[in-house]
Amino acid sequence: MSISRRLLTPGLPTNIVEIQMDRTAEKRGALMAGGKTLTRADLSEVVYQKVGLSRTESAALVELVLKEISESLARGEHVKLSSFGSFIVRSKGRRIGRNPKTGEEVPIEPRRVMVFKPSNIMKARINDGKARS
Amino acid sequence: MIKSELVQKIAEANPHLYQRDVENIIEAILDEITMALARGDRVELRGFGAFSVKSRPARMGRNPRTGEQVRVSEKVVPYFKTGKEMRDRLNAPRR
DSSP, X not given: OHHHHHHHOTTSXXXXXXXXXXXXXXXXXXXXXXXXXXXXXXXXXXXXXXXXXXXHHHHHHHHHHHHHHHHHHHTTOOEEETTTEEEEEEEEOOEEEEOTTTOOEEEEOOEEEEEEEEOHHHHHHHHTTSOOO | OBHHHHHHHHHHHOTTSOHHHHHXXXXXXXXXXXHHHHHTOEEEETTTEEEEXXXXXXXXXXXXXXXXXXXXXXXXXXXXXXXXHHHHHHHSOOO
């Protein structure tokens, strides 16, 4: 694996490629070790433990928070949650796409999409304690 | 909508809760999502979307002003994928 990687990036000095390799392997390991998927149930549990409402009420509130955020976005508003990030609704124009299998051209109609822009605080918290040079 | 407006809406719908409690609830939810991502976990909220992290490998960057080469170390970035139901709702005819 390290050989093929080196061949793919002939322009880089070998030592740099190696450092990069090690880090990637390390990180991949770390991500695998985490690798769990949290759901609404986990968020409700946190609310239950931190705020001291009943489990039923905690679950209902998690649901309500998501509902309010979604409804605001569906109205086309941006949702800014300071220190977390922003959900932004963007309007995309019509463009010509292509079916990658058949190569056939298909029109993609104008549509609205939503993107999440993480705050700098969130980005910093996620990188905290992770590989840094 | 900003966070304080979200707090207010939820407080109005739940008159038995103090505004402080509502703030704590929202903070707890957002904090847990961030901490999960910091651990490398995913957070999947059906009908809304899923948060995950992607790692960006170390690379050689350039200071655009001086043209000087700098090493950019590897980093992890948060990523959000909109859920199917949410995508549909964004494009549903309104009213």
